[in-house]
Structures are given as C-alpha cells and as structure tokens.
Amino acid sequence: MTTDIHTVAADEVVPAAPVAPAGTARARPLRLAIVAGLIAFLLFGLPPLLDSYWMLVVTGAAIYSMVALGLGLLIGRVGMVSLCQVVLAAVGAWVALRLSYATSLPFPVLVLCAGFVTAAIGTLIGLPALRLSGLYLALITLMAAGAITIVLRAVLFPNGGGGFFGNSAAGGASSRMPRPSLAQTDAAYFRYCVVVAILMFLLAAWHVRRKPGRAWAAIRHSQATAISAGVNTVLYKLWAFALASFMAGVAGGLLAASAGGVSVQQFPVETSVTLLAVVLMGGVYSLWGAVVAAFLLRILPALLDDWGVSTELLTILFGIGVLQVLMTAPGGLADQVPKDLAKLGRRIGRVFSRREAAA
Amino acid sequence: MPGLDDLKPFLVLGLALGGVFAMNGVGLVVLYRATGVLNLAYGAIATTGALISWSLLGGVNQWIAYAACVAFGGAVTLAYGLVFGPPFAARDPLVKATATIGLLLILLGVMLWVWPPSTTRTYILPTRLHYYEIADVRVNWTQILGMIFPVVVTAGTAVFLRVTKVGTAMRALADDREITAMLGVPVRRVEAAAWLGSGIVCGISGVLLGDLVGLDIVGVTFLIIPALAAALIGRLHSLWVTLAAGFVIGIVQSCLTAFTRVHIGARPLADYRTITPFVLAIVALLFFARRRPLVRT
Numbered sequence: 001m002t003t004d005i006h007t008v009a010a011d012e013v014v015p016a017a018p019v020a021p022a023g024t025a026r027a028r029p030l031r032l033a034i035v036a037g038l039i040a041f042l043l044f045g046l047p048p049l050l051d052s053y054w055m056l057v058v059t060g061a062a063i064y065s066m067v068a069l070g071l072g073l074l075i076g077r078v079g080m081v082s083l084c085q086v087v088l089a090a091v092g093a094w095v096a097l098r099l100s101y102a103t104s105l106p107f108p109v110l111v112l113c114a115g116f117v118t119a120a121i122g123t124l125i126g127l128p129a130l131r132l133s134g135l136y137l138a139l140i141t142l143m144a145a146g147a148i149t150i151v152l153r154a155v156l157f158p159n160g161g162g163g164f165f166g167n168s169a170a171g172g173a174s175s176r177m178p179r180p181s182l183a184q185t186d187a188a189y190f191r192y193c194v195v196v197a198i199l200m201f202l203l204a205a206w207h208v209r210r211k212p213g214r215a216w217a218a219i220r221h222s223q224a225t226a227i228s229a230g231v232n233t234v235l236y237k238l239w240a241f242a243l244a245s246f247m248a249g250v251a252g253g254l255l256a257a258s259a260g261g262v263s264v265q266q267f268p269v270e271t272s273v274t275l276l277a278v279v280l281m282g283g284v285y286s287l288w289g290a291v292v293a294a295f296l297l298r299i300l301p302a303l304l305d306d307w308g309v310s311t312e313l314l315t316i317l318f319g320i321g322v323l324q325v326l327m328t329a330p331g332g333l334a335d336q337v338p339k340d341l342a343k344l345g346r347r348i349g350r351v352f353s354r355r356e357a358a359a
Numbered sequence: 360m361p362g363l364d365d366l367k368p369f370l371v372l373g374l375a376l377g378g379v380f381a382m383n384g385v386g387l388v389v390l391y392r393a394t395g396v397l398n399l400a401y402g403a404i405a406t407t408g409a410l411i412s413w414s415l416l417g418g419v420n421q422w423i424a425y426a427a428c429v430a431f432g433g434a435v436t437l438a439y440g441l442v443f444g445p446p447f448a449a450r451d452p453l454v455k456a457t458a459t460i461g462l463l464l465i466l467l468g469v470m471l472w473v474w475p476p477s478t479t480r481t482y483i484l485p486t487r488l489h490y491y492e493i494a495d496v497r498v499n500w501t502q503i504l505g506m507i508f509p510v511v512v513t514a515g516t517a518v519f520l521r522v523t524k525v526g527t528a529m530r531a532l533a534d535d536r537e538i539t540a541m542l543g544v545p546v547r548r549v550e551a552a553a554w555l556g557s558g559i560v561c562g563i564s565g566v567l568l569g570d571l572v573g574l575d576i577v578g579v580t581f582l583i584i585p586a587l588a589a590a591l592i593g594r595l596h597s598l599w600v601t602l603a604a605g606f607v608i609g610i611v612q613s614c615l616t617a618f619t620r621v622h623i624g625a626r627p628l629a630d631y632r633t634i635t636p637f638v639l640a641i642v643a644l645l646f647f648a649r650r651r652p653l654v655r656t
Contacts, residue, residue, distance in 0.1 A: 315468030
C-alpha cells in the first residue's frame with residue numbers, strides 16, 4: 001500500500017480548523033445551558049404552537065439535521081465530499097418500508113436496520129474511489145446519486161405489493177410506514193425525531209472527541225503523515241463514510257413514517273447538491289452547522305413560501321453562499337454569526353461607554 | 360431481444376447524444392487540465408444558454424438567437440474564470456469543483472425563476488428539417504452535427520494544445536502553475552483562454568441539446584453526469600478516450616431503450632438505461648485503481 005501515500009494530499013475543502021472545539025472551562029456551563037434550553041423548547045415549547053403543516057415542516061427539519069450532520073462530519077472532519085447523502089436517505093426509507101411490510105419488527109429496530117443497510121451501501125459506493133483523490137469520490141457519489149435515483153424511480157417505494165420490490169400500482173404514489181405506538185400523533189412523532197436526532201448528535205460528538213476524530217484530523221491534515229503515524233487511513237475513511245451513510249439511513253427510516261409518507265419524487269439529485277451547499281453554509285466544523293443547515297434546507301423555504309417569496313431565490317442565495325464560504329468564511333454561519341454578534345455587542349458597548357464618558 | 364433492425368434508430372439517437380456527452384466531456388477535460396477546475400456547472404450553463412435562445416427566437420433572427428447561446432456560454436464561463444479562478448488557483452481540485460456547484464445553484468435558481476418549469480419549451484433547429492435516409496433510418500442534420508462536432512472539437516483541441524503557443528502554455532500550466540508563471544507565461548491570460556474555449560464548446564452543446572433532448576431545466580442541467588463519466592473514463596486527461604467514452608455511453612444508453620421485453624424485476628431493462636454512465640465509470644475506476652493511483656500530488 002505504499003502507493004497510497006501519493007494518492008491524495010489532504011483534501012481540505014476549507015482551510016484548517018481546530019481538531020476539537022475549543023471550550024474554555026468558563027464557557028462550558030453556559031453552552032450546556034443553551035443546549036438544554038433549546039432541547040426543552042423543541043420537545044415541550046414548540047409542538048403546541050404549530051399547526052399540522054408546520055409540524056410536518058419542523059419534523060422534516062429535525063430529520064434532515066441528521067442527514068446534514070453526516071455530510072458535515074465527512075467534509076469538516078475528514079475532508080471528503082459526498083454528493084449522494086440525500087439519495088442515501090431515500091435508500092434508508094426504502095429499506096425501512098420494505099422491512100416494515102415484510103416483518104413485524106418494532107419501529108426502532110426497523111430504523112436501525114435501515115441505518116445499517118444504508119451504511120453498507122454507502123460504503124460500497126465509496127470503496128472504488130477510496131484510493132483515488134477526493135475529487136473522484138465526489139464524482140462517484142454524484143453519479144451514484146443519479147443511478148440510485150433512476151433505480152428508485154423504476155422500482156418505487158414498497159407500498160404493500162408483492163415480490164421483492166413490494167410495489168403495486170393500487171397502493172398509491174406515496175408510501176408511509178406505521179409509527180411507533182408511543183409516537184402516534186404528529187407532535188409526539190416530532191418529539192421522537194428530535195430525540196433520535198439528539199442521539200445522532202451525541203454519536204457524532206463522541207466520534208469527534210475520541211480516537212476516530214483524531215484519526216480523521218490526521219488524515220485531513222496530511223494523509224502521508226497519518227500513514228506514517230500508524231493511522232489505518234482506509235479503515236477510518238470508510239468508517240467516516242459508513243457513519244455518514246448510517247445517519248442518512250436512519251433519517252430515511254424516520255422520513256418514511258412522517259406525515260404524508262415518502263414518494264420517489266421527494267429525492268431528486270439536486271437536493272443532494274443543495275444539501276452540500278447548506279451544509280457548507282451552516283458550517284462544517286461545528287455540530288451546530290447541521291442545525292443551521294436543516295433550518296436553511298427545510299424551514300426557510302417553508303417560511304418564504306408562506307410570505308409569498310419565490311423559493312428559487314433561495315437556490316440562488318445558496319449558490320452565492322457556497323462561493324462565499326469557500327472563499328472567505330470557512331467556518332460557515334455557525335462560526336460567523338456568534339463572532340459577528342460578539343463584535344456587534346462590543347461595538348454597542350463601546351458606544352454606550354463613550355456616551356457615559358461624555359456625560 | 361431486439362434485432363439489429365430495431366436498434367438502428369436508437370443507434371443514430373445514441374451517436375448524436377453520445378456526441379454531445381463526448382463534446383462536454385472534452386470541454387471539461389481541457390479546462391481541468393489547464394486550470395484544475397472541474398466545472399460541474401457545465402450543464403447548467405448550456406441549459407441557460409439554450410433557454411435564452413428559446414426566449415430570443417420569437418423576436419430576432421434565429422441565427423442570432425442560437426449565437427446568443429454560444430456567446431452566453433463563453434461569457435459566463437469566462438466571467439466565472441476571471442472572478443473566481445485566481446482566488447481558488449492554489450486550492451485543492453475538490454474545492455475548485457465544489458465552488459462551481461455555487462455557480463450551478465445560482466444558474467439553476469435563475470432558470471427556475473425566469474423560466475418556470477410549468478410550461479414545456481422546445482425549439483427545432485433548422486438543421487433538424489434536413490435529413491437523409493441511411494439504411495432505412497432517418498438521420499437529420501442536428502444529429503449529424505452532434506456526431507461530427509465533437510470529433511472536430513477534439514481533433515482541433517488536440518492540435519491546438521500541441522502546436523500553438525497558447526496550447527503549449529496550457530500544457531505547461533497543467534504540469535505546474537508556479538513554474539509556468541516563473542517562466543514568464545502570462546498564466547491568467549492563458550487560463551482565461553481555456554475558460555473561454557470551454558465555455559464556447561459548452562454553449563454549442565447547449566444549442567444542440569435543446570434540439571436533441573428538449574429544455575427540461577433540471578434534466579439537462581444534470582446531463583453533466585454522463586459527460587463527467589466520459590471525462591472520468593478519460594482519467595480527466597485523455598481527450599480521445601473521453602471522446603470515445605462519450606460516444607459509447609450515448610450508444611449503450613440509447614440502445615437499451617429498445618430492450619422493453621427484457622425485465623429486471625417488474626420493470627423492463629429500458630427503464631434503467633440512464634444508469635449506463637455510472638456503471639461504465641465505476642468499471643473504469645475499478646480498473647484504474649486496481650494497480651496504481653490516478654492522481655499525482
């Protein structure tokens with residue numbers, strides 16, 4: 001495997017970032033309080049405020065935060081770009097639906113199975129490009145996205161028909177999986193998705209802070225150095241790809257049971273491209289980036305629709321956002337907004353202190 | 360299984376479509392070799408150009424309308440290269456390719472905004488009206504152009520890279536940008552030439568695609584995928600392999616349309632035809648990765 005050293009320089013999509021989030025001892029309780037407050041609001045404060053349409057929107061956002069999280073990890077931690085993340089979520093939905101019609105497994109098991117099968121498929125896609133440069137991986141995933149979309153459009157989601165593909169014309173265009181007994185209502189299902197998303201974020205945080213995170217950082221900075229330091233680069237790159245695919249698969253399983261169910265038209269190739277844009281805009285070095293990305297991808301279009309603004313403007317904005325992030329703001333919104341707010345706060349503070357001095 | 364006679368019309372369609380894939384693939388490879396940028400917005404630029412032609416067709420002379428598409432391709436690509444080429448010049452190819460996704464999204468948003476997909480748009484090039492009967496198959500001039508143009512473009516580019524001064528400079532750039540600059544080659548001007556050239560090829564393919572496959576915005580934008588597959592099979596380096604790969608992808612994909620009786624699961628094989636580029640690219644990549652890496656660093 002000596003040739004591996006020559007294959008890739010660190011494919012940094014955005015310049016170097018801190019390996020672990022730098023949290024000072026003083027800031028940590030504050031941060032924990034913010035996270036706890038946000039979670040409490042999502043679980044208990046938000047659901048009563050929303051009607052069924054907005055419930056569907058925020059449930060979608062909670063689910064897509066996992067899809068974005070996986071891609072953010074790949075880009076920010078390992079320096080690999082995948083363009084098939086959304087399509088892998090569709091694969092997860094397919095697997096979950098297929099198993100749900102074929103077996104009577106409990107809901108969490110179905111979702112987990114969807115995650116694992118998707119992880120296996122994602123790994124298979126990444127495998128041929130693994131020894132090549134990051135550009136080739138991105139291209140292969142783009143083509144895989146196109147191919148899987150075509151297969152899905154041909155076989156459709158299972159809706160109770162016979163055979164392996166389990167689709168019959170009588171079943172209607174969209175398929176929906178039965179929800180778990182403890183989350184039958186829309187509000188309860190939203191809470192369920194939020195809890196699963198929290199678990200995924202914890203999984204991501206664990207990976208980033210532990211051995212895989214250190215290995216990924218080594219690979220991102222220099223593959224040659226990582227190899228010479230004894231890092232199994234093939235294993236950890238595959239692991240990252242499998243983890244991202246797993247998250248997409250779990251998200252897909254959850255999507256299959258959301259209100260309205262899933263149809264193949266929901267997962268066009270361009271969504272994978274848009275997802276890449278919002279993940280970059282959200283910020284790939286912070287787990288918060290995934291939350292911002294989900295907001296940009298699911299909630300903002302619904303808001304604009306509500307205000308009567310064309311959502312195509314958003315696509316243009318995302319395009320500009322990608323260029324801006326890659327050129328000047330590698331940390332994305334998750335990094336930029338707190339900094340800018342702090343700067344603004346200092347400026348306001350200075351104005352007030354000047355006034356006091358004048359008085 | 361369909362017989363040869365059933366396949367003939369699809370062969371013609373495939374040659375024409377494959378030709379456009381090949382042309383786009385060659386355009387991608389030339390730009391990539393000179394600047395290190397894999398322009399993923401290629402399909403989006405071609406589609407926007409074709410839509411502009413469509414809008415102009417009602418008002419102005421049709422040749423001006425089609426020229427506008429070519430001019431748009433050249434202008435947008437050149438403008439992108441001038442503005443975003445230098446800031447990304449020293450970055451990884453992956454970053455450069457990702458940045459073109461920004462351009463793709465901007466153009467996609469503009470297209471969906473200005474030309475909402477609710478109405479179907481088509482135009483017929485005057486070349487489609489003239490046709491020959493070759494072995495009982497009708498071949499029109501748009502299709503002939505689709506087959507001949509890519510070969511001309513490839514041959515022209517190959518000669519250009521070999522004999523002209525700018526071509527030599529481009530090959531030097533492909534090797535090492537810093538050293539080329541140190542030798543006194545006006546790097547930015549040479550890069551601009553590469554951007555402009557690939558943009559014009561892109562505009563021409565836009566004109567042809569509008570006639571060959573129609574103006575479905577998202578569909579044509581993502582016709583970049585087969586072109587990319589061709590470029591990948593050519594290892595993002597060889598013009599002639601890319602050309603051949605483009606034709607093969609087009610022909611295989613088109614001929615699969617005839618396989619309506621062979622089934623995979625409940626569906627005929629024909630429904631899966633657009634997977635062709637992916638499968639061929641994967642096979643090629645596996646073959647390349649078998650022994651040695653593709654990319655020097």
